[in-house]
Amino acid sequence: MKLLKLSLVASLALGALSTASFAQPLEEAIKGVDVSGYLRYRYNDDRYDNQKNVEGVKGGNATHRWKAVADFKTPVVDNVAFNLGILYNNESQNVNHGKGISGAPDTNGNATTIPYLGSGLGAGKDSEFGVRNFYAVITPDSTATTIIAGKQVLNTPVTNTRDDDRGTGIMVLNSDIPNLTLGAAVFDSWSINDVHNGAAGNETSVDKMLYALAAIYNNDTAFGNIGAQVWGFHIDDTVDSLIFSELSWKGNLFNAKLQYAFSQLADDDKSVFGGLYGFVQNEAGVNVPNIASDNDVLIAEVGADLRADYSLPFDAKLGYITNFQDGTAVSLEDEGAYVSVGKIWYQNAATGFSFSALPASGMKQYGYNKTADVDIFYGALNFGFLEDRFKIGLEGVFGENKIDTPVLNASNVENTIKFREITPTFRWKHSKNLTFSGYYAMLTTEVDTKDVNGNNNPDEDRNRLRLEARYNF
Secondary structure, eight states, X not given: OHHHHHHHHHHXXXXXXXXXXXXXXXXXXXXXXXXXXXXXXXXXXEEEESOSSOOSSTTEEEEEEEEEEEEEEOOOBTTEEEEEEEEEEEEXXXXXXXXXXXXXXXXXXXXXXXXXXXXXXXXXXXXXXXXEEEEEXXXXXXXXXXXXXEEEEOOSTTSOTTTTOEEEEEEEEEOOSTTEEEEEEEEEEEEOTTBOOGGGOSSOEEOSOEEEEEEEEEEEETTEEEEEEEEEEEETTTEEEEEEEEEEEEXXXXXXXXXXXXXXXXXXXXXXXHHHHOEEEOTTSOEEESSOSEEEEEEEEEEEEOHHHHOOSEEEEEEEEEOOSSBOOXXXXXXXXTOOSOSSGGGOGGGTOOSBSSOBTTOOOOOTTOEXXXXXXXXXXXXXXXXXXXXXXXXXXXXXXXXXXXXXXXXXXXXXXXXXXXXXXXXXXXXXXXXXXXXXXXXXXXXXXXXXXXOBOOOEEEEEEEEEEEEEO
């Protein structure tokens, strides 16, 4: 027994010595490692009036939201560096409206709710904590090429680089040609932050191969900066083809941008959209997904910035959005590189508009035999004070969405949805790292349709207050 005890003690000691032989002080272990990221707090308060098509709890909803991101980058050794990103994200802590858990049935057997009770510890349910990205960056000496391999943020114009759209795969970027970057990528699985599919919840992963090619041009000339980019995407059983193109020009005073995107969604019996939206029969009696397969969007925008030439703290932009195909599903999520003005009009089922084919926040794209024609105008004004540390702005979006819907035993019915969003904004840069910002978005929709009783549907109002504090490091 003593021998056994001695052997056990000796084994532990040897193990400790073995571990210690490879250990080093923390200061040495992290020497040269770059750390970046941010800490963000948001308060959202949504209010609904005459709610008909808007997702969420009737009447309104208010939440506290915390998010922390930390990205660690190791030094480059033999042309290889590693990146590790850590994410904490809590967007589910309701503070008043809609709180409650299921209670015992009433005397009639109907479900009940126990108000003011929630789930989770710490005055709110934790949503997500884990590895945001984990990839290697390879930069060969013989060429201006960067290879990114592993779990990474989907840095494309049809995903949200400001949030948590991620994929696992390889992206290759080459800049051997002056002013031109060529790219190619393949991901075997990916997730979109805005996807919500019933019980699946947010950030639903898609296990379909995603392929992308890109050409990005940028050149500073005597006439200003000229930019252009073209991206092509294919996703097995999801998107047959998606083309995003942009041409931009930026001078000292004026700037302009033109975007056009076209997508053809998979419309056979293997399409993932069949599971998301259901199947219907086409004219040939073949089952097809209940979604418009041909989609496009055209966006034209002009702007002016008086700060450089006139030393006036003022900038403005005007834009127009329209489409020519059946739908507008030209993105993998509801923002991408398309939205520049407005806060909630493109995230709201009441407007009937979405850039994304994937269901997000209760949105549904237009189905088979439906067409949509959109005309959307937008504008924004911003004024800066105290050397631009304090900025106030006003954003406005005015749109009309005409949806042709076939009705049983009747001719096609055109539903015209008119909407407008007016949003004052502010931003205060308290220090180099800390910024406070917020807005109050006011969205109104008018629908030229009648309810089942033949009465006109009332206008719907939705207001959102957002306050945010963000610390970048």
